[in-house]
Amino acid sequence: MAAQVAAVCAGAPLLTGMMRQVRARLEGRAGAGVGQPWRDLRKLMRKEAVTPQGTGPAFRMAPLLLVATTAVVAALVPLASTATPAGGSSDLILVVALLALGTVALALAGLDTGTAFGGMGASREMTVAALVEPTILLAVFALSMPSGSTNLAAIVSGGLRDPDRLASPAGLLATAALAVAVLAETGRLPVDNPTTHLELTMVHEAMVLEYAGPDLALVELGAQMRLAVLLGLLASLAAPWGIATTARPAAVALALLLLAVKVAVLGAVLAAAEVFWAKLRLFRVPELLAGSFLLALLAVTASYFLTGE
Amino acid sequence: MEHHPALRTVTDIDVAELPGRAVGLLRAGHRLALVAAHHDADGAPLGRALRVVHLFVSGPPDTRTELHVRLDADGPELPTLAHLSFPGGRFEREMRDLYGVVPVGHPLPHRLVRHFHWPRGWYPMSRNAGDVPPFAEPEGPYPFLEVEGDGVYEIPVGPVHAGLIEPGHFRFSVVGETIIKLKARLWFTHKGVEKLFEGRTAERGLPLAERISGDTAVGHALAYCLAVEEATGVQVPEEARRARALLLELERLHNHVADLGALCTDVGHGILGAHAQRIREGLLRLNREVTGHRLLRGGVVPGGAQLRAVPGRARMRALGDDIRSVVGLALGHTTVRDRFTGTAGLPAAAARDLGCLGYVARASGLALDARLAHPLYDYGPALEVPVHTGGDVLARFLVRAEEADTSLALVEHLAEGLDAGAWAGRPQAPGSRRGAVRAGVGIVEGWRGTITTRVEIAGGGELARVKVADPSFFNWPALPVALADTIVPDFPLANKSFNLSYAGNDL
Numbered sequence: 001m002a003a004q005v006a007a008v009c010a011g012a013p014l015l016t017g018m019m020r021q022v023r024a025r026l027e028g029r030a031g032a033g034v035g036q037p038w039r040d041l042r043k044l045m046r047k048e049a050v051t052p053q054g055t056g057p058a059f060r061m062a063p064l065l066l067v068a069t070t071a072v073v074a075a076l077v078p079l080a081s082t083a084t085p086a087g088g089s090s091d092l093i094l095v096v097a098l099l100a101l102g103t104v105a106l107a108l109a110g111l112d113t114g115t116a117f118g119g120m121g122a123s124r125e126m127t128v129a130a131l132v133e134p135t136i137l138l139a140v141f142a143l144s145m146p147s148g149s150t151n152l153a154a155i156v157s158g159g160l161r162d163p164d165r166l167a168s169p170a171g172l173l174a175t176a177a178l179a180v181a182v183l184a185e186t187g188r189l190p191v192d193n194p195t196t197h198l199e200l201t202m203v204h205e206a207m208v209l210e211y212a213g214p215d216l217a218l219v220e221l222g223a224q225m226r227l228a229v230l231l232g233l234l235a236s237l238a239a240p241w242g243i244a245t246t247a248r249p250a251a252v253a254l255a256l257l258l259l260a261v262k263v264a265v266l267g268a269v270l271a272a273a274e275v276f277w278a279k280l281r282l283f284r285v286p287e288l289l290a291g292s293f294l295l296a297l298l299a300v301t302a303s304y305f306l307t308g309e
Numbered sequence: 310m311e312h313h314p315a316l317r318t319v320t321d322i323d324v325a326e327l328p329g330r331a332v333g334l335l336r337a338g339h340r341l342a343l344v345a346a347h348h349d350a351d352g353a354p355l356g357r358a359l360r361v362v363h364l365f366v367s368g369p370p371d372t373r374t375e376l377h378v379r380l381d382a383d384g385p386e387l388p389t390l391a392h393l394s395f396p397g398g399r400f401e402r403e404m405r406d407l408y409g410v411v412p413v414g415h416p417l418p419h420r421l422v423r424h425f426h427w428p429r430g431w432y433p434m435s436r437n438a439g440d441v442p443p444f445a446e447p448e449g450p451y452p453f454l455e456v457e458g459d460g461v462y463e464i465p466v467g468p469v470h471a472g473l474i475e476p477g478h479f480r481f482s483v484v485g486e487t488i489i490k491l492k493a494r495l496w497f498t499h500k501g502v503e504k505l506f507e508g509r510t511a512e513r514g515l516p517l518a519e520r521i522s523g524d525t526a527v528g529h530a531l532a533y534c535l536a537v538e539e540a541t542g543v544q545v546p547e548e549a550r551r552a553r554a555l556l557l558e559l560e561r562l563h564n565h566v567a568d569l570g571a572l573c574t575d576v577g578h579g580i581l582g583a584h585a586q587r588i589r590e591g592l593l594r595l596n597r598e599v600t601g602h603r604l605l606r607g608g609v610v611p612g613g614a615q616l617r618a619v620p621g622r623a624r625m626r627a628l629g630d631d632i633r634s635v636v637g638l639a640l641g642h643t644t645v646r647d648r649f650t651g652t653a654g655l656p657a658a659a660a661r662d663l664g665c666l667g668y669v670a671r672a673s674g675l676a677l678d679a680r681l682a683h684p685l686y687d688y689g690p691a692l693e694v695p696v697h698t699g700g701d702v703l704a705r706f707l708v709r710a711e712e713a714d715t716s717l718a719l720v721e722h723l724a725e726g727l728d729a730g731a732w733a734g735r736p737q738a739p740g741s742r743r744g745a746v747r748a749g750v751g752i753v754e755g756w757r758g759t760i761t762t763r764v765e766i767a768g769g770g771e772l773a774r775v776k777v778a779d780p781s782f783f784n785w786p787a788l789p790v791a792l793a794d795t796i797v798p799d800f801p802l803a804n805k806s807f808n809l810s811y812a813g814n815d816l
Binding site: 023026027028029116117119120124189190193195196197198199200201275276277278279280281282283284 | 462463464465466471472486573575576577578579580583584587642644645647648796797798799800801
């Protein structure tokens with residue numbers, strides 16, 4: 001479990017760097033290299049901490065809370081092994097609640113700055129979050145139906161034992177819904193543009209405009225970890241092969257390696273897809289998310305009807 | 310083929326006649342192209358006064374009519390034309406801020422150019438302005454109009470922005486995400502360009518004209534040169550006029566390509582932006598071969614033009630294919646098209662009333678183009694002026710794309726029969742009118758729209774007054790109009806589709 005958290009923390013910036021590099025190469029640019037996010041974090045960590053005048057504890061706590069909740073999620077979710085000490089508490093609802101806690105903390109921090117952009121970003125982020133969280137819940141719920149448990153470890157090991165379940169209509173629908181929700185939750189195209197400098201169009205970035213130095217480093221690390229964890233969760237649920245069912249070091253090491261490969265492939269596919277996507281108009285985002293919610297709902301319905309229960 | 314510049318009619322009228330004459334000209338289809346104030350010293354033919362020139366133009370046929378009124382030099386006052394012409398009202402506010410000319414009866418007498426911290430009573434263009442004084446006691450408060458109501462909040466943006474753009478402050482009054490009102494407060498870049506022209510020779514004025522707005526080096530240099538040539542009676546050789554027309558299209562091309570790409574980037578479709586940048590780089594390198602400067606400085610000179618090379622047909626064809634493929638991919642992408650369609654619409658009536666120019670006007674159904682109305686060269690059938698009626702971002706995108714196409718055809722057509730070289734005309738009768746103040750007007754369709762420059766040259770051959778009217782001066786008021794009921798996240802896209810110059814607006 002510790003290895004899993006360490007892998008997520010260390011690997012998340014590399015994943016972001018790799019995705020940026022893929023995108024740069026596809027657009028015909030040289031790119032900054034896979035290690036650039038780590039170099040950025042090192043640079044930010046060396047800077048002096050600055051907090052805007054008039055901000056309170058919400059602003060100061062949010063980066064820590066974001067990273068902490070994401071680290072806990074990284075520990076709970078069965079990414080490398082289903083047999084972890086925390087396996088018993090890796091409940092689906094708990095995971096979604098922890099993710100929401102991080103989002104809400106950041107939104108409150110955005111409001112705390114009292115700037116127009118902080119409030120604007122927070123309002124947009126909450127709009128998106130309000131539509132995304134139910135989708136994630138419902139999608140994983142559909143996947144949990146065959147296992148009869150909302151415990152993620154049970155769902156994943158169920159998928160390992162019975163791969164047919166993954167290719168069932170319910171499984172495919174739920175995976176598709178989850179994929180869209182992950183895009184929205186992590187602020188990628190077509191919901192949010194992580195590379196823009198136009199503050200009026202931002203969702204996630206507008207909220208964290210006032211952060212600088214080590215706080216900004218934490219916010220960035222938190223966002224990168226969320227992306228890594230959610231892509232990892234998607235990989236574990238949709239393609240659980242290779243996940244260790246025991247806690248033997250060799251099996252876990254192999255599983256971690258496979259996880260890195262799976263997440264890297266997902267990340268590269270996402271980065272490549274982003275090259276060809278454009279950002280949706282803000283008011284079309286709910287339509288997209290409503291679509292993914294519908295998919296999740298269909299997945300739940302399908303798993304009821306098709307399992308004949 | 311001899312080319313004769315259009316004749317300018319100059320009428321000295323009494324101040325009281327001004328509104329009546331203006332109504333007549335505007336009703337006859339003229340537009341107010343420029344208003345400029347001049348200091349006539351004691352030695353002037355009609356004595357000391359503050360002389361205001363209103364330039365009305367129409368075309369085709371190319372018609373230019375000037376009304377000169379003479380005001381009291383110590384307490385200048387002028388009846389306003391704001392109720393007849395919206396640009397007229399803005400020119401008057403500009404003149405009030407720079408010269409202290411009071412527009413009597415102006416419906417919106419707020420400051421325009423005047424920076425908040427300019428000292429009370431200091432007018433930079435007045436005769437005795439002296440050196441620039443330090444910032445001092447502001448001339449009263451200048452509050453923003455507050456929109457009141459349930460859930461209305463304000464978003465202040467700028468004047469310093471995140472991207473590499475010029476300074477401007479935007480104040481959005483917003484409900485939810487919908488813009489109720491936008492106030493753009495510009496005028497952070499006053500450089501005193503018109504003042505810097507004074508006393509220079511015509512040759513030394515050129516570098517200044519090329520730098521009025523960095524992306525419009527040819528447009529402004531050409532308008533300036535045409536004005537100087539009219540004033541000094543220089544006949545420009547046929548090859549030089551052809552070379553100038555060529556340079557003007559090369560400038561339109563590299564700017565339109567940059568905008569087409571930037572519009573794609575602003576909707577998050579980065580790959581097309583990257584390719585547009587690549588094509589633009591190809592065009593800039595071509596520019597350097599043609600003039601020795603990537604932004605085409607040094608190509609247009611007073612009396613003539615110089616080319617170091619002429620763009621080849623195969624190269625233009627290859628660039629044209631690339632541009633068309635970027636445009637095709639952008640329009641074929643459903644999300645991109647959805648973002649462009651219906652965003653920030655400017656109705657034709659608003660564009661007409663505000664006096665819009667260039668692609669902004671042509672995207673709202675007004676077929677205005679100085680290449681037709683005030684031609685500096687006989688373009689022949691290759692010149693097409695695309696007009697769209699949508700008025701939205703899509704229309705402005707399409708107008709740019711089609712203009713780029715026309716420019717490619719024109720460059721190919723104009724490059725035929727041109728070789729590298731330098732051409733310069735001579736004054737027809739040098740020194741014949743030495744001693745008198747001579748004036749000239751240059752009108753050019755720059756890539757952003759119609760540029761009008763009016764020049765007065767004193768007896769000694771030095772520039773007495775240069776007034777420049779960039780199309781951005783006419784188009785800026787259209788941006789807030791187009792943005793009413795647009796959502797905040799679409800503002801950068803709408804702003805880019807107008808792509809107005811701050812430097813050219815605030816001289």
